[in-house]
């Protein structure tokens with residue numbers, strides 16, 4: 285095992301060296317950033333796209349690769365924060381969008397394609413009815429409102445460290461500092477943004493992931509007020525944290541017992557880790573499922589759906605609205621994605637590539653003595669720079685960022701584009717091949733040797 289002080293010293297040196305190299309490779313991104321900052325906060329379209337010292341600005345993508353404004357090409361493992369499981373400019377998705385664009389880009393009236401897409405999502409996720417929206421945030425916002433209305437109880441339960449989008453109800457305890465978070469079994473609700481009205485925190489209570497006892501206690505004490513629970517069945521905004529055996533089944537049973545509507549946020553897991561997402565993978569059926577990202581093949585679309593008796597509350601005074609819901613371009617792309625691209629063969633390919641990547645990374649990390657482990661969920665996977673498996677947010681908070689941070693610059697400087705931040709994970713597309721996977725593993729191997737060398 286590498287002495288930790290050697291590694292730490294090397295990581296600092298590598299980070300400095302790679303930051304300088306980043307600057308030399310990306311002068312046009314630096315210049316565009318300067319211009320962009322005068323027009324947009326942080327110089328980006330979403331704060332999650334910001335970067336230090338500046339983000340890379342992209343111009344095009346094809347297959348598994350993307351190209352930046354400086355002409356550097358990368359194998360893409362970021363894939364639009366997990367949206368591009370189809371890969372870039374997939375011919376079938378492109379053709380579907382072109383066909384739809386020729387026959388009218390928007391009606392704000394329902395089309396037969398909307399019905400076909402709703403039927404496909406019902407089939408995959410065991411849902412009885414579906415409503416379309418335009419993003420993951422809209423899906424969770426509408427699902428939470430619906431669940432509160434249907435249960436007649438206002439309090440939402442949320443997992444500490446989870447991200448469900450940027451509407452107020454779920455913007456609590458996303459990344460709380462440990463001194464702001466309260467006791468681990470009963471965390472406080474800590475706002476993630478300024479501008480959230482004071483007092484609303486009483487409507488969002490927090491529980492730790494993978495802790496049935498803590499959930500049971502809070503439901504015993506507050507079950508009369510708690511109407512909904514939202515969770516990612518696999519936590520994918522903490523790298524990846526998988527549910528312990530039996531945890532999801534216990535959550536399901538407790539929610540049923542206390543008349544709490546269980547919402548699975550499958551914005552990341554849906555149609556990626558299995559055709560029917562985590563719902564299929566773990567065989568636990570929630571009351572409502574939220575979807576977005578990969579279902580749209582790169583176009584803005586989201587959906588939520590589930591039990592018909594809940595969804596029909598929309599016909600009974602629960603607002604579920606949106607001018608662009610069911611937009612023909614997005615729906616055409618989504619239909620092509622789900623019926624022509626993400627086929628059973630595609631899932632087999634993703635599983636094969638995912639295992640090759642996770643095993644390859646695990647091997648080079650172990651060989652170099654870097655304390656880390658990998659997680660393989662087919663299309664999705666991650667490296668966590670800790671030698672023990674994580675159980676919940678507070679475990680994740682103890683991980684030192686430096687090994688990840690230095691690796692990010694090392695990899696991007698050698699043609700691997702990853703999501704920024706240790707809280708994310710890789711997404712493989714159907715257009716990634718073995719060479720793409722081996723490129724990642726080889727570059728990681730060089731990094732591990734560099735940081736672990738005495």
Ligand SMILES: Cc1ncc(COP(=O)(O)O)c(C=O)c1O
Pocket residue numbers: 365419420421422424447448449450516520521549550551552576577
């Ligand atoms: C689990 C989860 N839910 C919801 C969202 C919000 O989705 P969107 O960014 O499309 O609003 C995200 C976004 O990263 C997410 O990861």
